[in-house]
Structure formats: C-alpha cells, structure tokens
Amino acid sequence: MDELKWLLVDFFQAMAAGLLVGGTYGLMCVGLGIIFGVMRVVNFAHGDFMMLGMYAAFYLVTGFGTLAFLGPYVAPIVGALLAGPIVFVIGWLLHKYLISQVTGARVMSAEAEGHYAQIILTLGIALVLANGGLILFGSTPVSVQTPLSRESWEIGLIFFNQARAIGFIIAILCAIGLYLFLTRTNLGKALRAAADNPIAAAYVGIDVDRSHRIAFGLGVGITAVAGGLIAISQSFQPYIGFDFVIVMYAGVVLGGMGSILGAFWGGLTIGLVQQMSTLVLPYQLQNTAIFVVFLIIVFFRPQGMFGRVWERT
Amino acid sequence: MKRQSLLQQYAAIAIFAVAFLAVGFAVRNSYYQLMMTLVLIWATMGLGWNMLSGYSGLISFGHAAFFGLGAYTVTIAFVKFGITPWIGVPLGTIVGMIAGVLIGIPTFRLRGHYFALAMLAYPLAMLYVFEWLGYQEVSLPMKRENPAAYMQFNDQRAYMVITMVVVVICMIISLHVERSRFGRSLLAIKQNLPAAEAAGINAARWRMYAMMLSAAMAAAAGGIYAVILLVVTPLTVFGALTSAQALIVTLFGGVGTFWGPIIGSAILIPLAETLHAELGHILPGIQGVVYGVAIIVIILVAPDGIYWKVRDRIMARRTLPPLPEPTPAVETASIAADTPRPAFGAPILELDDVSRAFGGLKAVEGVTLSVPEGTIYGIIGPNGAGKTTLFNVLNGFLTADRGTMRFAGQEIGKLKPHEVCARGVGRTFQVVRSFPRMTVLENVVIGAFVGSKTDDEAERLAMEALARVGMADHQAHMLAGGLTTRQLRLMELARALAPKPRLLLLDETLAGLGQNELDDVLPVIRRVNREGVTIVIIEHTMHAMVRLADHFSVLDHGRLIASGAPADVTRNPAVIEAYLGKKWMDRAKDQVA
Numbered sequence: 057m058d059e060l061k062w063l064l065v066d067f068f069q070a071m072a073a074g075l076l077v078g079g080t081y082g083l084m085c086v087g088l089g090i091i092f093g094v095m096r097v098v099n100f101a102h103g104d105f106m107m108l109g110m111y112a113a114f115y116l117v118t119g120f121g122t123l124a125f126l127g128p129y130v131a132p133i134v135g136a137l138l139a140g141p142i143v144f145v146i147g148w149l150l151h152k153y154l155i156s157q158v159t160g161a162r163v164m165s166a167e168a169e170g171h172y173a174q175i176i177l178t179l180g181i182a183l184v185l186a187n188g189g190l191i192l193f194g195s196t197p198v199s200v201q202t203p204l205s206r207e208s209w210e211i212g213l214i215f216f217n218q219a220r221a222i223g224f225i226i227a228i229l230c231a232i233g234l235y236l237f238l239t240r241t242n243l244g245k246a247l248r249a250a251a252d253n254p255i256a257a258a259y260v261g262i263d264v265d266r267s268h269r270i271a272f273g274l275g276v277g278i279t280a281v282a283g284g285l286i287a288i289s290q291s292f293q294p295y296i297g298f299d300f301v302i303v304m305y306a307g308v309v310l311g312g313m314g315s316i317l318g319a320f321w322g323g324l325t326i327g328l329v330q331q332m333s334t335l336v337l338p339y340q341l342q343n344t345a346i347f348v349v350f351l352i353i354v355f356f357r358p359q360g361m362f363g364r365v366w367e368r369t
Numbered sequence: 370m371k372r373q374s375l376l377q378q379y380a381a382i383a384i385f386a387v388a389f390l391a392v393g394f395a396v397r398n399s400y401y402q403l404m405m406t407l408v409l410i411w412a413t414m415g416l417g418w419n420m421l422s423g424y425s426g427l428i429s430f431g432h433a434a435f436f437g438l439g440a441y442t443v444t445i446a447f448v449k450f451g452i453t454p455w456i457g458v459p460l461g462t463i464v465g466m467i468a469g470v471l472i473g474i475p476t477f478r479l480r481g482h483y484f485a486l487a488m489l490a491y492p493l494a495m496l497y498v499f500e501w502l503g504y505q506e507v508s509l510p511m512k513r514e515n516p517a518a519y520m521q522f523n524d525q526r527a528y529m530v531i532t533m534v535v536v537v538i539c540m541i542i543s544l545h546v547e548r549s550r551f552g553r554s555l556l557a558i559k560q561n562l563p564a565a566e567a568a569g570i571n572a573a574r575w576r577m578y579a580m581m582l583s584a585a586m587a588a589a590a591g592g593i594y595a596v597i598l599l600v601v602t603p604l605t606v607f608g609a610l611t612s613a614q615a616l617i618v619t620l621f622g623g624v625g626t627f628w629g630p631i632i633g634s635a636i637l638i639p640l641a642e643t644l645h646a647e648l649g650h651i652l653p654g655i656q657g658v659v660y661g662v663a664i665i666v667i668i669l670v671a672p673d674g675i676y677w678k679v680r681d682r683i684m685a686r687r688t689l690p691p692l693p694e695p696t697p698a699v700e701t702a703s704i705a706a707d708t709p710r711p712a713f714g715a716p717i718l719e720l721d722d723v724s725r726a727f728g729g730l731k732a733v734e735g736v737t738l739s740v741p742e743g744t745i746y747g748i749i750g751p752n753g754a755g756k757t758t759l760f761n762v763l764n765g766f767l768t769a770d771r772g773t774m775r776f777a778g779q780e781i782g783k784l785k786p787h788e789v790c791a792r793g794v795g796r797t798f799q800v801v802r803s804f805p806r807m808t809v810l811e812n813v814v815i816g817a818f819v820g821s822k823t824d825d826e827a828e829r830l831a832m833e834a835l836a837r838v839g840m841a842d843h844q845a846h847m848l849a850g851g852l853t854t855r856q857l858r859l860m861e862l863a864r865a866l867a868p869k870p871r872l873l874l875l876d877e878t879l880a881g882l883g884q885n886e887l888d889d890v891l892p893v894i895r896r897v898n899r900e901g902v903t904i905v906i907i908e909h910t911m912h913a914m915v916r917l918a919d920h921f922s923v924l925d926h927g928r929l930i931a932s933g934a935p936a937d938v939t940r941n942p943a944v945i946e947a948y949l950g951k952k953w954m955d956r957a958k959d960q961v962a
Contacts, residue, residue, distance in 0.1 A: 187654025
C-alpha cells in the first residue's frame, strides 16, 4: 500500500510541477501565439527575446541594484514585469526597421516567397541576439537570486516551489489581463480581427502594419515577462532561447496556430508533458518527450486543439 | 544550346576544383589549409540543403539531423567496431539517406511553417538522445600503424583533396538535377504546388528523391567533418547552429543553384573563422553574430543570394530591352473556326451523386451529370455555388464524400491530381497559377512531362501546345511573371494541352478578359475543341458562355438546378428570376438571338 501511496505522491508531485511550469510556458506561448496569429510569421527569434527578458529582469534586480530597495521577495517579480515593456520597445523597433520589410501588407499576396524571407530574417535576428548576448552578458549561467526559489509551500504531501508558484500566479494574472485587453479594448479587438483574417481586416480599415508592430512588440514583451518569471527559479545563459523555441512552438501548435488563447492551454499542456515525462523517462529525455509530442500533434492535428483549417485552393 | 552550356558548367566545375586545390597547396600554413577544408565541408552541407530546400522550396531547419548521423556513424563505426572511415563515410551517407526517407515519409505531409518546424525538432530530439546514450564527447583514436588506411594523414592537403572529391560529386549531381525534369519538376513544385500537381507532376515522389540526395550529402559532410576534427559532440553536429549554417551559406551564396553554397561558404566560413580566431577571446559569439548579420543583410538586399544578384546585373547589361507587346496570333486561331465539328460521342465524364462538404457547408451536393465526348460543357453559377470545389474534387485536390466519378469508363474518384492528369484530364485555374520565374515555354514543358518519356519530347510537345494557342513565337521565351492576363490564360491553356489530354477543365478562363481579349481566347478554345478535346468550363457570368457552350448546367448552393441546351437554360424562368436576375434575361436573349 505504501508503495502505491508514494507512486501517487510522485505522480501528483510531477503534475504540480508541470502545472506550475506550464503556467509560465502558457504565457510564453501566448506571446508567440499573438505574433503568429496576427502576422502569420514564424518568429524564430522568439526564444531569444525571452532570453533578453531574463537578462533584463536579472540586471534590474541584481546588476545595478535598481530594485534592491523592494526587498528580495518583491524585486524579482517587479523585475519580471518590467522586462515586458523593455523588450516591447526592442521588438517594436526591430519590427519597424527590419521585420516590416518582409511582412505585412506588401507581401500579403506573395505567400510562399514571403514566408521564406520571414523565416530567414528572424533566424538571423535569433543568431545576432543569442551571440550578441554572449558577448554582452558572458557565457556563465546566472539566475535572479531570491530566497523564494529555495522555499516551498507544502500542501498535503505535495511541495510547491514558491518561486514557481508565484511565477504561475503572475503568469495567470498576465494572461487574464491580456484576455481582457484583447476582448474589451478596440485595439485588442483590432488585433484579434487581424489574427482571424488579415486580409479582411485590412479591407475594413485596420492599419495592418501598425497592428503588426504592436502585435510583435506585445508578443515579445509578454514572452519576456514569462522569461523574467522563469529566471527566478532557473539559471540561464544567452543560448537558452534555442531550447525554448521548440517548447513554445509545441505549445502554440498544440493550442492551434492562430488561436491566441489556445496557445495558453497549449503551453500549459507542454509544461505538464515535460514534467510528467520524468515519471517514465530519464531526466535528460524530457525535452525529447516534448519534441515527440510536438511531432505527433503536427502530424495528426496540425490545426491544434482550438485552431481551424482555413486552407483554400 | 542546352548541351553546350552543360559542357561549360563541367569546365567551370573543373576550373574551380583545380584553382581551389592550387591555392590550397600553395598555402603553407596548416591552419589555413584546415579552414579551406572546412569551406568545402560546409559547401557540401549547403549543397545538401540546397538540393531539398533550394530546389523544392520546403525549408528545412533540420539538416543537422543528417549531418550528425553521418558524423556519429563514422565515429561509432570506428571506435566500437574498428571500421575505417573509408567505409564509415559511405556507410554514414547511406544511414543519412535512410534517415531522409524515414523523416520524409511523415514530414512531407506538412506544408510551409509546419514542415520547417517539424524539421527543427528532429535534430534537437536526436541531440538529447545521443547525450543520454552517453556519447557526449567521442574522439577518433589515432592510428600509429598504417594511418592512411584509417583516413589519417599528417598533411592537411590530403583531407582537402578528399573533401574536394566529395564536393565535386555533389556539384555534378546538383548540375544534372538542375538540368533534368527532376530539377524542373522541383522548381515547379516550389513555385506553385497545386499547378504542378494539376500538370501531372508527382510531387511526393520528386520531393522524396530530393530528400534522399539531400540527406546523403549532408551526412557525407558530417562524416568527413568527424574525420577531420577527430572529436564529435552532440551539440556540434546536431545543434541548431549546424542546421542554420547549411542554410546560411546557401542563401548567402545563392539559393537554387549549386554555385550558391560554394560562394557562400567560401566567403562566410573564412570570415567567421578569422574573426573568431582574432577576436574570439574578447567577443566569444562573434561567429554567430557574423552569420546572423550576413543573412539579415542578404535577405533585405539580395533575397536570392549573391549569385543571382551578380547574374541579374550581368544579364541586364547584356540583354536588349524587352520586345513590345506582340500582335495576337489570330491567323492560326481563325483557320479552325470554320472546320466542321465532329459529332458528339459517348459520355466521357460521368458524375453520379458527387457530394463534398466542408464542416456544415455543403459545397457540392448530389451532383449528377454526364458530358458527351466532343462537347463544350458549360457550368455556371454565382460565386460560392461550388463550381471550383467541383473541379477540385474532379481533379483530385479534394476527395468526394460520396458519389462516383468516371472518366472514359474508369473510376477516378480515388486518384491523386497527377494521376488524374496522367489519365488525360487537364485543368486551368480561376486565378492563373503560373510558375512566374520560368519562361512561357518552360511553364508548358512542366505540363508536358506527364505525356513524354524524354525531356526532348516534352519540349516538342510543349512547342506544339504553344502553337495551338498561338504563342509559339517570341512569346514562348518571355518570363511568365511579365505576361498580360490574356497571355497567362493562353499559356495555362497550353500547359494543360501539352500532354494531349482528352478532357480539359477550364476554371473561369474567361473571367477578367475584356471584349477584345475574349475575341482572342474564344476561337482558341473552340479550335481546341474541334481538334477533339472535350471541354468543361465554369464561369459565373453568362455573356461569354452563351457564345461558347453546347450545353449548360447551372449550379447553385452546390446543387444542379437546371441543365440542358443553352437556349433552354437561359429561358428557364426559374433560373432567370430566382438566380440570374432580370438583367440577364434581356442580355441572354440578345446574345442568343
């Protein structure tokens, strides 16, 4: 009986960990989902924007001690939230001067050719950010120091790491805030309209390039917040973006490419898969489990859980 | 002319190889020699990437999978089984090729983004698996006795020669692929997949061949990489940077030509290596930044790469300004207009209760019709009536949910588009689907492949088809991207005619044509019909159709609501009042009278 009990405890422990990690993954995926949904652009640099968010939070909290006055519990959270606007501006500028050259109204008709350029351009940005990060930040892994990451709440026999739990709560709050923004404000509605049908949105007078610029900034900014939250409980280095790109795409595809809120559930599921795979698979293979799930989704249900098929001949 | 330039290309490859090796042998510094060998390795890798992604347009972010498998095959064969790399490298190439097939079978079902993303996942999954298997860092042992038998040399130049042999083989393979129907089919697939399939190209087969060659080249590059660097780690061979590097050298140098990877590699690898050696200790990521900046600049300035940019410059200087718009070739068209028509034969196309729904929308519902051989059969209906869906079901883009379709007595409901085409059913598209970067003749040759054994025969068929639509003059050598609507319609018609089909499906061929253009296109369609080709044409307006069709069927909300002789259908009060509107009643009366 005891054995069964511990098996169940292990199971629920992994599930709890998956849920907590999944919350931040979900937020991260929402950021990517907005960009893909609105712009139909596969942003390869997305993981690297998350990395920028991590370092932004890191330097805000520890580097210059700007937020030190807030104390070791509040500072990391404020740092993560502030990473959002910082990366928003970076994304906004990169879109204005680089990405808009190969996306938006001017390439809406040239479908296949357009994709080509977009994927390559964002790959180039990814390389510059990751390696530029290496030059600027160095290769030594760092993390946002806080006592939270060493403390846990215990509910029954299950431990909830405080850093992750708080990250989870903030992520959920951000996602809800975003949901309200998308459903209640005119700008949010315009973005959703552009996501649903970019061409029709252009016809009814939505400025596509402006929506794209905001969507891109917003998308990378939200992911940066998620990155800042992860930075509390995990160490990172400038190359971390590559590891997360697949995680994020798995989530977005699972939720249904183009469905912004579906992306949240997709990310949450990926977090669960990643943590629960450790029950049956060796620790090193937890990312392989994600890739396998990703491939399975892509093959059997490419439209995802919430997506639709909109292909036309 | 084609043969001659093939010889020229061979000569160019030979000159390149000799010149490169001459420089390599002149250089005394073994570090520079190693760098030159690396240039060749990444050129091979780029050639592999170009074979799939450059020619067929499916972007792969996962060529590190093949590179890594090649490298690990060589390493494990050597370390565990004592197999010399002389056998290990070819073995790795075969392993890579098999992996290409295994990855290709499921992954080719995906399009666009999904293909690129799925390809990204393979090498990363392999990376973790190899780490888990305990192959974090494997080195090839040094052989003191008889090192040459184990591909170990003191002289860097030996490696350079071996790698050069591999590069030259890959270049020659690429050259022949480019020149053959293989390469042209891939190019057609890249430029317009539905058009290629409707023109009889078996996209799945050509893509798989491209994947096999591509994976083999990447694996060969990986195998030699292991031999030269002597140490293999999962991150260096399966890492995302390895996949990216294949794509970067190719895009930088020129995509879709085998010179591209060579040029790109020859510029970028020394640049990145030198910067890394000079500045790597202060700026550790300088290599990656260089690659990143290189592709950002290239995609904004010369999206197809240096080769094409330079070539376009040279060509622009050489060629004369484009010829003025030619007068339409009416003489050929007018001859046939008065030829007597053959009598209508037995039904060549029979549909029975064909239905197709998209979710709740019944796009085509219970359509039953029979087209006698030799007729011009018009199907009209407003936008959204299900006309194009019906054609898509007919030519195999979509499968019917219900019902049977017989062409010349044989069931065609289960066939793929290229198979339907091979049976003798050609089609055109509502929005002309051309291969914009090919000439008119090349466009039509793509269509002719399905009806011909050799490439020469295909070209002959294509010229014949162009003659039938009156474009067998200098128009044949114009780029499809620069044609007028009328020329595009005629070219598409010629492409569908090239394999000598028995039935043509014309999807709104007359839409968007002015009165004068109609006067050019209508006689061509009539003449093609008089030569024995049955034609089914769909339109949403009547005015041109009443001048053309022998038989009208009216489609509305997926159902046939009227069918018969044009005069009867246009007078059918139900059709006019409920559907075409009063305006058409007067117009149609005028036209018929």
